[in-house]
Amino acid sequence: MEKLALHGGDKAHAGSWPAWPICEERDIERITQVARSGKWGVGGELVPEFEARFAEFVGVEHCTCVTSGTTALEVALLALGVGPGDEVIVPPYTFIATASSALYVGAVPVFADIDPDTFCIDPARIEEVSTEKTKAIIPVHIGGSPCDMDAINEIAQKHDLFVIEDCAQAHGAEWKGRRVGGLGHISAFSFQVSKNIPAGEGGAVCTSDRKLAERVWSIHNCGRVPEGAWYQHDILGWNLRMTQFQAAVLLGGLERVEEQMKLRDANGKYLSQRLSEIEGITPSKDTPGATRNAYHLHMSKFDAAGFDGLPRSAFVEAMRAEGVPFSAGYNPLYKSPAIVAASPVDYSDVCCPACERICDQEGLWLSQNVLLASQSDMDDIADAALKVQRNVSALLAAAPASE
Numbered sequence: 001m002e003k004l005a006l007h008g009g010d011k012a013h014a015g016s017w018p019a020w021p022i023c024e025e026r027d028i029e030r031i032t033q034v035a036r037s038g039k040w041g042v043g044g045e046l047v048p049e050f051e052a053r054f055a056e057f058v059g060v061e062h063c064t065c066v067t068s069g070t071t072a073l074e075v076a077l078l079a080l081g082v083g084p085g086d087e088v089i090v091p092p093y094t095f096i097a098t099a100s101s102a103l104y105v106g107a108v109p110v111f112a113d114i115d116p117d118t119f120c121i122d123p124a125r126i127e128e129v130s131t132e133k134t135k136a137i138i139p140v141h142i143g144g145s146p147c148d149m150d151a152i153n154e155i156a157q158k159h160d161l162f163v164i165e166d167c168a169q170a171h172g173a174e175w176k177g178r179r180v181g182g183l184g185h186i187s188a189f190s191f192q193v194s195k196n197i198p199a200g201e202g203g204a205v206c207t208s209d210r211k212l213a214e215r216v217w218s219i220h221n222c223g224r225v226p227e228g229a230w231y232q233h234d235i236l237g238w239n240l241r242m243t244q245f246q247a248a249v250l251l252g253g254l255e256r257v258e259e260q261m262k263l264r265d266a267n268g269k270y271l272s273q274r275l276s277e278i279e280g281i282t283p284s285k286d287t288p289g290a291t292r293n294a295y296h297l298h299m300s301k302f303d304a305a306g307f308d309g310l311p312r313s314a315f316v317e318a319m320r321a322e323g324v325p326f327s328a329g330y331n332p333l334y335k336s337p338a339i340v341a342a343s344p345v346d347y348s349d350v351c352c353p354a355c356e357r358i359c360d361q362e363g364l365w366l367s368q369n370v371l372l373a374s375q376s377d378m379d380d381i382a383d384a385a386l387k388v389q390r391n392v393s394a395l396l397a398a399a400p401a402s403e
């Protein structure tokens with residue numbers, strides 16, 4: 001008799017998933033052009049060209065490319081004058097850089113829970129943790145899913161706070177028809193290799209405020225003065241300039257992004273539909289008002305009750321064995337040893353229940369390249385989950401007999 005198991009037999013998805021990053025002939029030509037030109041850094045044309053095109057893509061006046069999404073957040077905070085004595089409200093469900101950037105500029109990250117349906121920061125929770133020390137909010141368009149920017153901007157206006165959009169995962173996402181990254185005072189993007197527009201590493205700071213953009217430029221360029229002399233440094237800055245090689249690949253990524261977004265959107269919606277028909281899996285919802293999800297991640301919630309009590313970790317393992325690369329995602333940032341050690345604030349009493357449930361028991365992620373596959377590959381994902389569900393039931397049904 002065939003041995004009963006959570007997974008086994010023919011894999012639900014036998015093939016591979018689309019490779020990432022994508023490199024085409026035009027990318028190789030641009031990289032070669034940079035290599036041959038000798039203009040690898042300052043003085044090259046491709047970084048300014050990409051900055052202009054990306055500003056247009058985002059719908060802002062100014063874009064400055066930097067070395068990473070992490071440094072983009074730090075530069076944005078510094079340019080706004082956020083520093084010691086200030087509090088910055090962040091979601092606990094995000095990459096560490098959202099909170100560590102506040103600590104690096106001497107400010108304190110304060111955590112506001114997420115909405116359990118959208119996984120994005122919950123505006124109602126922002127109000128609850130806001131104090132007279134609060135200087136800024138960093139909403140994260142998590143997984144490419146836009147936050148409720150109307151509610152966040154309203155709170156910011158009421159309390160005179162800066163809004164720094166963390167768009168590391170959300171290139172091209174839209175809120176009420178407008179691209180994210182131009183909806184607050186300033187925004188930070190990442191071009192790290194897994195991101196929807198990748199450069200290996202890299203980032204960008206976007207804003208339509210000219211004075212703010214000048215400070216950003218100065219901070220990322222050793223404190224130099226726009227239009228000033230090469231050795232004129234009026235403030236302390238860093239060298240966070242991007243190389244022309246990175247811009248060479250970014251230009252190709254920007255040319256490809258619209259087509260890829262359409263495919264991710266169609267597959268993301270189809271997959272959500274299929275998964276929502278399975279008891280025990282609930283895809284995340286878009287915030288009402290979000291008009292385009294960038295689907296850096298396809299996110300769902302797992303309910304063990306729909307799988308006869310199977311823990312999420314066993315489900316993820318079984319799905320991976322079936323060829324579906326689910327992962328469980330983040331841990332609450334206020335429990336991160338790095339954040340706890342670096343922050344002057346004691347987070348031991350902080351509890352964000354929605355975040356904790358999603359981190360500890362429910363969250364399921366698929367990365368964006370999976371959504372660049374075909375619709376029948378999306379069927380494989382749902383069919384794999386149904387297969388695991390059937391196998392759990394069969395195992396349980398067989399359990400008493402084998403005792």
Ligand SMILES: Cc1ncc(COP(=O)(O)O)c(C=O)c1O
Binds near residue numbers: 068070071098201202
């Ligand atoms: C939400 C978020 N913010 C910031 C960052 C930092 O970007 P980078 O890795 O380019 O420093 C990331 C990267 O993973 C991210 O996902």
